Amino acid sequence: MSDLLERLRGRGWRLTAQRRVVAEVLDGDHVHYTADEVHARASDRLPEISRATVYNTLGELVSLGEVLEVSTDGRAKRYDPNAHHDHQHLVCSRCGTIRDVHVQGDPLSALPEPERYGFQVSEVTVTYRGICPTCSGPS
Amino acid sequence: MSDLLERLRGRGWRLTAQRRVVAEVLDGDHVHYTADEVHARASDRLPEISRATVYNTLGELVSLGEVLEVSTDGRAKRYDPNAHHDHQHLVCSRCGTIRDVHVQGDPLSALPEPERYGFQVSEVTVTYRGICPTCSGPS
DNA sequence: ATCCTACATTGGACAATGTCTAAGTCAAGA
């Protein structure tokens, strides 16, 4: 992750305590947190950090392509630090947990030209939904 | 669409003016409206209809499987009356418009067993993103 | 035809998530 900070500094990012903390939180686990979860965890280390800063920083990381924004249904967006590997998501319909998965083939090629209706198609996301082992366990 | 109303009545749905209007709005166009757009259009015909009722009715139609809920990014959910045909979505990243598209092959089969991590996978959605002809036109 | 009552609707408060702004603060180059 210090890679990440270096890379960002190289792009003219001013390195502040707040940004460092947000980056560390994202890097810590392989779970994908919501903005508020990131804020809560960042607050543990830097109590004064504000919600706005967390939102700003996450937004910047997304713009810079370092982090992916994953929005599932009506719930809060989650942030996926694993942006440099091509992958898709498996979401638990009950608790909202997200796992990264890898699919076979390129989903983009499944959309034939006549089905593109003049759009300049640049991206495709595939989201699998189901019940995770924890939620399907003995209730 | 009167099919729809019949079908719902058969399932014990009480048929009210509000529900009829909401159903008609959904059926009218092949655009996918947000809840507030549905409310605005429903209000044209039935001025007293409340936001809560529109949300309730849309929620019921979704539960009954007559309408699909499509949530793209942080924007408001949109409602897709074309629930009985298997299809995926093409979203304009600029204006949020949604088009139905049909893909080749079954996306579910692209997720190999070891990549399912014990989930009971039941559903897959594929979302293509790009710029629609209108938005990519002369700005 | 009318009456009942469970189900539906209403309006408005509330909740969750995210955005914006004005004022103060600070990283890092000169």
Added chain:
DNA sequence: TCTTGACTTAGACATTGTCCAATGTAGGAT
């Protein structure tokens, strides 16, 4: 070390959606 423009902050605001108590009504029962 100074300076300055970028960063942070707190909190108001916006959007989308949910909930509730009071009121209304569709449709079966009489």
